[in-house]
Amino acid sequence: MKGKDFLWGIALFLPFVLYVDFWQWDTIYPMVFGWIPWHVFYQILLNVAMVVIFGLFSLYRWPKNPFKD
Secondary structure (H helix, E strand, O other): OHHHHHHHHHHHHHHHHHHOOHHHOOOOOOEEOOOEEHHHHHHHHHHHHHHHHHHHHHHHOOOOOOOOO
8 A cells, every 4th residue: 555655645746846847937938829828838737737636636545534433
C-alpha cells in the first residue's frame, strides 16, 4: 500500500512544481485563441489537472468515515 501512497504523493506534488514556469517569464507569445498568452493558458491547464487529480484522490484514497470506530 505504500507504493500507491508514494504515487499519489507524486501526482499531487508534480503540478505544484510545474506551476512555476521559469522558461516563459519574459514572453507573451504565442497567443492561444488569439487573446490568451501561452503562460496564462498553461496555468489554467495546470489548475484543471490539479482539480482532476485531487478529485480522483478524494474518490479513491480519502477515508469513507474517519470518525467511525
